[in-house]
Amino acid sequence: MNAMPSFHAPDLDGAGAPAQLAVENLTLRYATHAALVTATENVSFSVRRGERFVLLGPSGCGKSSLLKSIGGFIAPASGRILVNGREVTGPGPDRMMVFQEFDQLMPWKTVLGNVMFPLVETRKFARRDEAEAHALATIAKVGLAKFAHSFPHELSGGMKQRAAIARALAMEPEALLMDEPFAALDALTRRTMQQELLKLWEELRFTLMFVTHSIEEAVRLAQRIILLSPHPGRIRDEFRTGADEAPAALERRIESLLFTDGGGI
Ligand SMILES: Nc1ncnc2c1ncn2[C@@H]1O[C@H](COP(=O)(O)OP(=O)(O)OP(=O)(O)O)[C@@H](O)[C@H]1O
Ligand SMILES: [Mg+2]
Incomplete structure (x- = not known):
């Protein structure tokens, strides 16, 4: 039997604040010459204005596909994406992307x-x-x-x-969409860039949607983390960072969930 879809109210986030970005029951598929590949299945979440939101998940779980879809580059097979209540139908200057590659x-x-x-x-x-x-x-x-x-x-x-x-x-932009932008950097530069991104956010308070498969990076950057299951990506769990839990403890909690449940990262 299928699990119940994890549907959130389209215009409210968990805290009851109006959502700037709402992803509703999003399924993404690619038609290749060999098969129909499902990249994400029935994914729903919403992001508040000015929130630092991280999508965490193992390689191939559909993180980039999700972000590209929010960017308006991939049309949903089903479900929809709303920015300020308006459905995304293509790319726009309200959603700017930063990719992993240095040649962008x-x-x-x-x-x-x-x-x-x-x-x-x-x-x-x-x-x-x-x-x-x-x-x-x-x-x-x-x-x-x-x-x-x-x-x-x-x-x-x-x-x-x-x-x-x-x-x-x-x-x-309404939202800055970042797809593993620091993944190809050396560890020290990566750390510096994370700190600089946090400093920029402190100053400008943009909405950040950041994709990574590094638990450490997710915990360092996020206020809220959504963990996706392995291919095809479904929402597996949600975590909030905060003063009541040390970053290292949250990292261990996410790791142990992955270790006991399998799926890897
Ligand atoms: N252009 C494409 N054509 C066909 N299949 C694709 C395409 N892009 C991605 N896929 C497939 O969709 C699935 C999700 O890919 P995606 O790149 O979104 O994963 P990811 O979570 O970003 O992985 P990684 O962490 O390795 O970057 C994979 O099975 C992949 O093979
Ligand atoms: Mg990717």
């Missing part, structure tokens, strides 16, 4: 050129000099002020990711 910047444009691109495309500012001032301020926020006129090939991996974050944040 346009190599023929400088850091400033990359950050300016969506600002100009969407005519976010009436005047180009206003757009440029805003782009430069955002570049400074991610610590790249001295590299605004550098090209991507002149930057380290961490710096490229900072530039990608600046490009996304400069658009002042």
